[in-house]
Amino acid sequence: MDVCIAEGKEWKMIQIDWKNASAEVIGREHGITLEEMATTLSKVDKAHRAVLLQWQAGQLGYANLPFRTDYRDMVMNLVQKYRGSITDLVILGIGGSALGNIALQVALNPLNYNMMSDRRRSGPRLFVIDNIDPCLLGEVLLLLGRRISKTLFNVISKSGRTAETAALFMIVRSILHKRLGEKFAEHIVAITDPEKGVLREMAAADGYDTLPIPPDVGGRFSVLSPVGLFSAAMCGIDIDALLAGAAEMANRIKTSPVEKNPACTLAAIKYLMLIEKGKDIQVMMPYSNHLLGLADWYRQLWAESLGKSTKRDGNANRIAPTPIKALGATDQHSQIQLYREGPNDKLIVFLQVNKHPQDERLPDIDIPALDYLKHVRLSKLLEVEKVATAYALAQSSRPSITIHFDAITPENVGAFIFLYEYTTSLMGELLDIDAYNQPAVELAKHATIAVLGGSADKQLAGRIKQFTSSDKRYLI
Amino acid sequence: MDVCIAEGKEWKMIQIDWKNASAEVIGREHGITLEEMATTLSKVDKAHRAVLLQWQAGQLGYANLPFRTDYRDMVMNLVQKYRGSITDLVILGIGGSALGNIALQVALNPLNYNMMSDRRRSGPRLFVIDNIDPCLLGEVLLLLGRRISKTLFNVISKSGRTAETAALFMIVRSILHKRLGEKFAEHIVAITDPEKGVLREMAAADGYDTLPIPPDVGGRFSVLSPVGLFSAAMCGIDIDALLAGAAEMANRIKTSPVEKNPACTLAAIKYLMLIEKGKDIQVMMPYSNHLLGLADWYRQLWAESLGKSTKRDGNANRIAPTPIKALGATDQHSQIQLYREGPNDKLIVFLQVNKHPQDERLPDIDIPALDYLKHVRLSKLLEVEKVATAYALAQSSRPSITIHFDAITPENVGAFIFLYEYTTSLMGELLDIDAYNQPAVELAKHATIAVLGGSADKQLAGRIKQFTSSDKRYLI
Secondary structure, eight states, X not given: OXXXXXXXXXXXXXXXXXXXXXXXXXXXXXXBOHHHHHHHHHHHHXXXXXXXXXXXXXXXXXXXXXXXXXXXXXXXXXXHHHTTTOSEEEEEOOGGGTHHHHHHHHHHSOTTGGGSOTXXXXXXXXXXXXXXXXXXXXXXXXXXXXXXXXXXXXXXXXSSOOHHHHHHHHHHHHHHHHHHGGGGGGXXXXXXXXXXXXXXXXXXXXXXXXXXXXXTSOGXXXXXXXXXXXXXXXXXXXXXXXXXXXXXXXXXXXXXXXXXXXXXXXXXXXXXXXXXXXXXXXXXXXXXXXXXXXHHHHHHHXXXXXXXXXXXXXXXXXXXXXXXXXXTTGXXXXXXXXXXXXXXXXXXXXXXXXXXXXXXXXXXXXXXXXGGGTTOBHHHHHHHHHHHHHHHHHHTTOOEEEEEEEEOOHHHHHHHHHHHHHHHHHHHHXXXXXXXXXGGGHHHHHHHHHHTTOOSOHXXXXXXXXXXXXOGGGBO | OOOEXXXXXXXXXEXXXXXXXXXXXXXXXXXXOHHHHHHHHHHHHXXXXXXXXXXXXXXXXXXXXXXXXXXXXXXXXXXXXXXXXXXXXXXXXXXXXXXXXXXXXXXXXXXXXXXXXXXXSSSOEEEXXXXXXXXXXXXXXXXXXXXXXXXXXXXXXXXXXXXXXXXXXHHHHXXXXXXXXXXXXXXXXXXXXXXXXXXXXXXXXXXXXXXXXXXXXXXXXXXXSXXXXXXXXXXXXXXXXXXXXXXXXXXXXXXXXXXXXXXXXXXXHHHHHHHTSOOOEEEEEESSGGXXXXXXXXXXXXXXXXXXXXXXXXXXXXXXXXXXXOOXXXXXXXXXXXXXXXXXXXEEEEEEEEEOSOOOBOOOOOOGGGGGGTTOBXXXXXXXXXXXXXXHHXXXXXXXXXXXEEEOOHHHHHXXXXXXXXXXXXXXXXXXXXXXXXGGGHHHHHHHHHHTTOOSOHHHHHHHHTTTSOOGGGBO
């Protein structure tokens, strides 16, 4: 097992191995030479200094979260209030108000958590309603049935104006009011802007318990705020350990020189692969079902933060990585054919777990064709398949890197989250874009409001109508 | 609601609308003109004739499946035997022996099916163990506990030599033997080659019930064979309706002229977008949680069938579409920023459901900012958001097409599956590749066996070892 030494302290967290993305292994056309790395690191160092300045000036909102004990205390106060009496917790949120919650739950609780008996679970069942598909909401309400009287609904929206979350919440609030009368407000916890916005006003009027979303933290960077911490703690996840891991990574990033800095190294690899080696698609492929939620979380973090055009030298720059997720070993039987033999446009980032909490050893096997599996541990087979896949990719000059998790612990998950958030900030600097906005999302929001008649812009509604009317020349 | 007329019969199934991929809407650089479509359709027609010849000669294995009543009867015989006495069904399979099963279950049973009480469900709980992550297997076994005596394990592997499935099965078989003694074989149904292979031999020796995988059907084309039908029927899905829908689509494809042929149109759009318009990434984005499993199924179908190099004019041709999945409306808050403002390298294929089985209407709302949501049905909001997203993409010259499902029924799911399978065959012809093999997957398989000491090629094991030994220059 790999052990990192950081500042004299034995440090077992997460470690990046980029050998299989190196020119030494896969050649200079697709791989990175040590010289290229050194040159790029000095560029990354400048970006790092710029982000550090924002951080030191208190302008890098998410970077403060691992150290905000006040948020942690507010969360735990509410958790203590509700945890004993609640059987089900239903989150109403979307995007950054759901993906972090799902990622923590999938990583740190059993995969079948919701199917376990009330006695065996470490907290209430957790449902995340992060879509307006009527079936998604309807089927959860049907399943809850009478348990709704022991259900807590956790609505998460900074402004309260996110259409999907607002719609879901209006419906749920109305149902709760009908079913539970004036006590309905006791079944709602709102996580929203600490001072302003529609949801904050409703909370004050109706009297819900609330938790704050820090105004200077965007949705996709909010998992270590009350947004992600409340549901995690309700479900028995050790949020102190989660924050401690994130804090340790934050300190490591803050104090390490660029060549020993994991965020700087990761950013340098991803930037070089994107700009110099044509790797427009950056795959996160955990060899662990528990880490698949983090890959979904990464998809949003990367796509919304970096999927932007910029004006460079007067031209729109359209270079941006497309993040996708895959699952090892499963997707060896789905995606690896393409990754090896299709276009060489992908960087594969494996997540590998060194120690698994449970394991099974294969028995004696009398079948010659399967003799090689005899007495092998399942975790060993998983590890070997990952190495074999990295080997096969390298034989086709396809780059991969591996991020090793010593084990799937709250500390390591927290560290990984902070590592990727900070790497995203560095990528924003390197690509010369604002990593914290999402301007291209606005038009569809306006269009939705216009079609539903809520906009003064009647012409917009008219223009969109042509997108619903079918045209026989294009129908089959 | 859209109604198709096919050969004089009223036909309500699935319909393709490609207007928002047309040059008329998004311009000639990224959109398709009617002339381009006509030219490409005549090319597709040649491919179609070639595939039809294979079909008529009985060489297009999967195309026979909708009509194989013998398979249907074998499946239903076993379903009748087990359905009354079994509480849990556990599939051991990977890739094509799992993705179709998951897709059918997610589409056609409630999303929370496994959490419903034994009385309310339409069959046993269904678990699909499609990875060798020890947690995935271990946590299901833990959850089953004593219910293992009412659990049926369904191992699916054509050869029986797929390492992951073989490993899982060896472990489960050993556990069953310990827990249930000689009766263990009554808890296993093997789906495998009808005559040969390791699993067929074990089934004969141990005495499991078996179902055949047609020798001429590859894993990713096998969902309408016993591979997908058995678990579906066990869980109460109407497989007759599923096959009928597939058969209707098969007949429609077989008899329609090219310009009215849904598979030919779909292939023409996807081919033109890939070859002429630089859309290397082809996203499937259902606006429905129930259809998300089909998007995962598509990922394998497309990546393994089409992710191949060919020798054209003596040069390796690396053009292949990368299939990815997204979920509407959820991923409007995750991926749409990138899809609109990042590189214009994506074709978005929306799946839209016209009629939802359940719905909720928003109540009165006193909040001016949310007034536009008042009394809106959730299904209407979902539909409007999809149209708004297509509009926003089109404003940025990003192409999209929509496949409309009249409703999510077994018939329509069957029709969609056949449509995509046949489209894949057409794409294989158009790209001049063998859509039915997966040669690039072999090396990792050999490498796995070599590392575990099961190969005569000791040098291979040595070469791979260097991929596990860490090198400090590349570690951080």
